[in-house]
Amino acid sequence: MQIELVETYLDLMETRSFNRTAERLNLTQSTVSHRVKSLESVLGRPLFTRNKGGTQPTVAGLRFHDHAKALQHQWHEAARAVETAGAYERSMRLGLQHDLAAHFAGDWLAAVRRELPATSIYVEVDYSIQMNRDLAAGDLDLAILYTPHYLPDLYYEQIGEVRYVLVSNKVDTVAEIRPEDYIQAVYSPAFDRLHRQAYPQLSSAPIASGETTAILALMTKLGGSAFIMEQDAQRLIDAGTVRRVQDASPLLQAVYAAVNVRTRHAHQHRKIITGLQSLLAAAANQQSD
Known part of the structure; x- marks a missing residue:
């Protein structure tokens, strides 16, 4: 056929x-x-x-x-x-959520290479909606994403979470933030719901984005306040370019691994998932210290 x-x-x-x-x-x-x-x-x-x-x-x-x-x-x-037949026994195509790539891709892929030296790896950095589609179509073997779609042929498991904190280069408290100076982060539908519940007064900002890189660029050019990943926040705080809004609680974003249901117990898939799960746990422990 x-x-x-x-x-x-x-x-x-x-x-x-x-x-x-x-x-x-x-x-x-x-x-x-x-x-x-x-x-x-x-x-x-x-x-x-x-x-x-x-x-x-x-x-x-x-x-x-x-x-x-x-x-x-x-x-x-x-x-x-x-197509990829050569020196490697198998090949795998992995998807990784945009916001996770900068902080976890290098260590994650290094761990994968150590654990699976006979496997060639291709990584696609993308958003959850596209990775879900690519998994369902067979264009990805595994994805690490923020938003599961629970499609019939796919299997999802939560493997950790990341923290987003509110920083500013203009104000020190939430009460001081003006909506016109706020850059609203919409990293996922779940994140957006948490944000609207915790900060309803800041949920109709004139500018919004779903990617930390864009939000950081907007803060640099326009100034203002925004939720960014804690690792980025600490780097900018250390550089003296932003300060943490002290009375703002962090927002937690769940991280999921997604695979086809047929491969959810496959040895190589479990190695790859466990590798990132360990990195997320180590980052969470470091932040709580």
Whole structure:
């Protein structure tokens, strides 16, 4: 079976439109129709019905969905294994949340190399929403992220948390912060909820960002106050460029490891997850000292 048939079916399950799938895959509508008919011929059952109400999956189409996703994932794994064949026994593609990369990527990957010397590693730094998609599609083998989506084929576990603290180069207390001088951090939906509960008066700032690098740049250029990761805060405090807002409580962001359910107990996956889990625990212990 050609993987293009499966991927066309999966896209059509999302769009429920032959025209839209053709646009997304850069194909003609007739090509999409031909692929679907070819797949239906292989399976011996119609997968979709088309009427005035649009395109809808049949019972067979619905039942095939989970199997199609598994086929897509296995195909991507096989293609990557063949493509990267060389001196290493296996290859893995890892995803890492943007905000964690600066402080943990180096030590984490060094630990992975020590534990898995026969494995080649590719790391993609990204946001949770894209990493969840890439995991589901088989484009990533493992991801460390802030926001699990609990998709049917994925397994999530919390492996630690990081602390964000409020710093400023203008004020010393929360009461002194003006909304127009506040840069709102939205690192994840969970973080945003905690922020709104703890600091409702600061939850409608004119500028917001979901990445510490951008927030630090805005603070440098514009001045003001913002929540940033504690490691960044300490570095800037030591440099004398910001000060901690003393009466502001830290906000904690949970960190999750995500893998395909089939590999949640795999030896190499557990080694990689444990490596970052240990680094997060060490950082938390250092901050509490």
